[in-house]
Amino acid sequence: MVRVIAINGTERARTVDEHRAEVIELLGTRPTIELPLADCTGLVLAEDVRAGVSLPPFDNSAMDGYAVRSVDVVEAGPERPVELPVTEDIPAGRTDLPALLPGTAHRIMTGAPLPTGADTVVMVERTDGGTETVRVHEAAPPGAHIRRTGEDVAAGSVALAAGTVLGPAQLGLASAVGLDRLTVHEPPRVLVVSTGTELVLPPAELRHGQIYESNSVMLVAALRAMGCRVESLRSVADDVDAFRAAIEPKLADSDLVVTSGGVSAGAYEVVKDALTGAGVRFAKVAMQPGGPQGCGRWNGVPVVTLPGNPVSVLVSFEAFLRPALLSALGHSDVERRRVRARLTETLTSPRGKRQFRRGYYTQREGQVTGVVGPRGGPGSHLLAAFTQANCLIVLPEDVAEAEEGSEVDVLLL
Secondary structure (H helix, E strand, O other), X not given: OOOOOEEOOEEOOEOHHHHHHHHHHHHOOOOEEXXXXXXXXXXXXXXXXXXXXXXXXXXXXXXXXXXXXXXXXXXXXXXXXEEEEEEEEEOOOOOOOOOOOOOOEEEEOOOOEOOOOOOEEEEHHHEOOOOOEEEEOOOOOOOOOEEOOOOXXXXXXXXXXXXXXXXXXXXXXXXXXXXXXXXXXXXXEEEEEEEOOOEEOOOOOOOOOOEEOOHHHHHHHHHHHOOOEEEEEEEEOOOHHHHHHHHHHHHHHOOEEEEEOOOOOOOOOHHHHHHEOOOEEEEEEOEEOOOEEEXXXXXOEEEEEEOOOHHHHHHHHHHHHHHHHHHHOOOOOOOOOEEEEEEOOOEEOOOOOEEEEEEEEEOOOOOOOEEEEEOOOOOOOOHXXXXXXXXXXXXXXXXXXXXXXXXXXXXXX
């Protein structure tokens, strides 16, 4: 529930932390779904995965070479090679495995099962590479170049714990222990809506007073990078009836609606006008950029409303939507990495607001604390400066000026 506290008859703006908590609570936790491995990239495992087989599932060779008994080559050396008959070839995948007899060798390939009777593998580089007989030029101790059953994962053990983020290695391990599907937190279906009669879609020609629409492009990219399934409605006009008519038919197929624009205090604030009293609550958040915010449920569907300026959209996504979605998708760590850095120039900030400035962070060799300098001014329309940034500089609500050389918090993007 949005809480806006009244002090002496005036409404206090919500804090960033209060609004973030509200959005996280609104999105809750996503239900689970079983998906093929190929569809699980970047998602979070909802249940422990136990290994159906050991890894490796059998003792096998770590090298191309010869499976032998260590006692048969104990005296081998460059000047006195030991010669053994090669009685079998064992490529990877061979299943009819004959036992190794004393005084013989089996030529063996990497990954091939170790024959009964062998206790070591001699690398082919330490032999003459013979196929009928082999000369071994170096002794091999017991266990050399052998991968033991279960030394990576034991059958029945937890191979992947619930809460694991599924990347290439994790998905490879799931397949290696015999799985082709995993239970994950289901990614949401998100409807992204950009509003504004002034918005035009590229490559149409602009008329005076019009601008190209970019907010939905940014939001769709950010949401898809998190694994969300996204549909967008671009440039919905500033008309309440048109806004409702465009979105209401799509609510049944959406788990979340994200809007940009139309939430401030002026006229033609279409999102605010359409959704006030319909379950979505609007408030000022004590931050710069991105003060006007809203969230709630419209016909039961979670809705998060963002301001219209492009930098405000991206900062609001970082401050509210990203952590809420990560939490909903089962991530245990929902915050950007935070470091301390020294400012390369003095910055000012409106007292009472948490300011997020685009910046470029550098970690200097041999120094514990990095340095950070702003990219562009504080204006919420300066999108090009964001493309040159790799972090957000955070100036707290009680700071009106941060001097050059002082330390500040930095969120690494």
